[in-house]
Amino acid sequence: MAFTSFAGRSYNVVSDEVKQSGSFDEIPMIDLTQPQEKVVESLRDACTRVGFFYISNHGIPQDIIDQVFSTAEGFFGLDDELKQQVHFNKGTALCGYEGFQNVYTDETKKPDLNEAFSWRYTPDMDSFNEKAETTRVEEKNVDNFLTSGQNLWPNAKPEMRRDISQYYSHVLKLARKLIRLFALVLKLPEAYFDQMMQHPGSMGKVLHYPPQPAKGADPPFGIGAHTDIECFTILCQGGDVPALQVLNPKGEWILAPPIRGTFVVNIGDMLARWSNDTFRSTIHRVLNITGRERYSMPVFIGPNYNTVIKPLETCLADGAKYDPIPAGLYVWKRLAISRLDKDEYERQRVKMESQLTLPIGA
Ligand SMILES: O=C(O)CCC(=O)C(=O)O
Numbered sequence: 340m341a342f343t344s345f346a347g348r349s350y351n352v353v354s355d356e357v358k359q360s361g362s363f364d365e366i367p368m369i370d371l372t373q374p375q376e377k378v379v380e381s382l383r384d385a386c387t388r389v390g391f392f393y394i395s396n397h398g399i400p401q402d403i404i405d406q407v408f409s410t411a412e413g414f415f416g417l418d419d420e421l422k423q424q425v426h427f428n429k430g431t432a433l434c435g436y437e438g439f440q441n442v443y444t445d446e447t448k449k450p451d452l453n454e455a456f457s458w459r460y461t462p463d464m465d466s467f468n469e470k471a472e473t474t475r476v477e478e479k480n481v482d483n484f485l486t487s488g489q490n491l492w493p494n495a496k497p498e499m500r501r502d503i504s505q506y507y508s509h510v511l512k513l514a515r516k517l518i519r520l521f522a523l524v525l526k527l528p529e530a531y532f533d534q535m536m537q538h539p540g541s542m543g544k545v546l547h548y549p550p551q552p553a554k555g556a557d558p559p560f561g562i563g564a565h566t567d568i569e570c571f572t573i574l575c576q577g578g579d580v581p582a583l584q585v586l587n588p589k590g591e592w593i594l595a596p597p598i599r600g601t602f603v604v605n606i607g608d609m610l611a612r613w614s615n616d617t618f619r620s621t622i623h624r625v626l627n628i629t630g631r632e633r634y635s636m637p638v639f640i641g642p643n644y645n646t647v648i649k650p651l652e653t654c655l656a657d658g659a660k661y662d663p664i665p666a667g668l669y670v671w672k673r674l675a676i677s678r679l680d681k682d683e684y685e686r687q688r689v690k691m692e693s694q695l696t697l698p699i700g701a
């Protein structure tokens with residue numbers, strides 16, 4: 340069975356059976372409190388060979404995590420009418436509520452069996468970053484997708500804004516720590532990405548996957564097989580509901596179960612592209628056949644949307660494989676194609692391309 344991702348790469352999937360072993364037989368675990376050289380060495384292996392890893396001792400208090408999942412569960416339990424009030428179609432940032440089977444992720448266009456609520460970075464959600472407010476000015480000439488303040492927070496569940504913001508502030512801090520480690524892995528100065536991460540091109544999402552039948556010829560997936568769009572994802576799995584599967588190079592699906600006290604981190608297409616494929620962006624999907632409700636919360640991290648993603652100098656041994664593209668345009672195209680109808684996509688594309696242009700000589 341062949342699989343072509345939205346990023347245009349082909350993969351061979353040999354078996355639909357979930358294996359516990361393979362060419363990477365498990366997802367590495369990296370303790371962030373080890374000496375830095377050890378962390379960097381483990382990250383180099385994880386990012387180049389697997390594209391997925393767990394992190395332990397990440398520093399985010401468990402009660403903050405528990406709180407946000409409990410609030411999100413309450414939000415998903417609201418009447419549909421209340422959730423529809425913040426449907427992503429009501430805003431311009433492609434964020435807000437997505438109902439069951441509203442969106443598709445894999446190239447078969449089969450709708451995903453989840454409901455979700457998503458938000459975009461705004462400086463007021465970045466409370467550990469003293470420079471957050473001053474970076475807002477960088478975005479003043481662009482609107483729609485790129486403008487801050489477009490989040491659709493539900494009035495019917497005001498704790499969503501409070502608890503998500505609290506959690507997200509912590510995750511942003513962790514993300515800035517990780518990007519410094521990635522810089523070292525890529526043989527760049529530790530602070531190489533710092534400025535670009537002041538106002539990150541970032542989104543977050545909380546997802547609810549209902550249980551689904553274990554058998555069936557052509558089952559819907561909680562989320563279809565895909566690679567993530569941004570540079571990397573920090574994923575928190577709520578409860579103890581194993582359903583995330585990761586495709587190894589042999590074409591086998593490896594389970595990445597929740598491990599309390601850890602996050603799953605995975606590399607996305609933007610960092611694979613930026614690193615000229617030094618880092619791997621690995622295919623994954625969700626199939627919740629546990630009989631239980633599953634909740635998860637990925638935060639997608641990328642640089643400021645004006646950043647030009649051009650293969651990094653330290654990764655050019657085989658020549659640049661990719662053309663430069665503004666980060667915001669890359670993200671927008673990937674999100675919009677599975678969310679907007681064709682005419683609306685074309686209308687917005689023209690506008691986006693005129694707003695996000697490459698600097699001369701990029
Ligand atoms: O729910 C999960 O475990 C994964 C979600 C995911 O892959 C995504 O939202 O991109």
Ligand SMILES: [Fe+2]
Pocket residue numbers: 565566567623
């Ligand atoms: Fe994903």
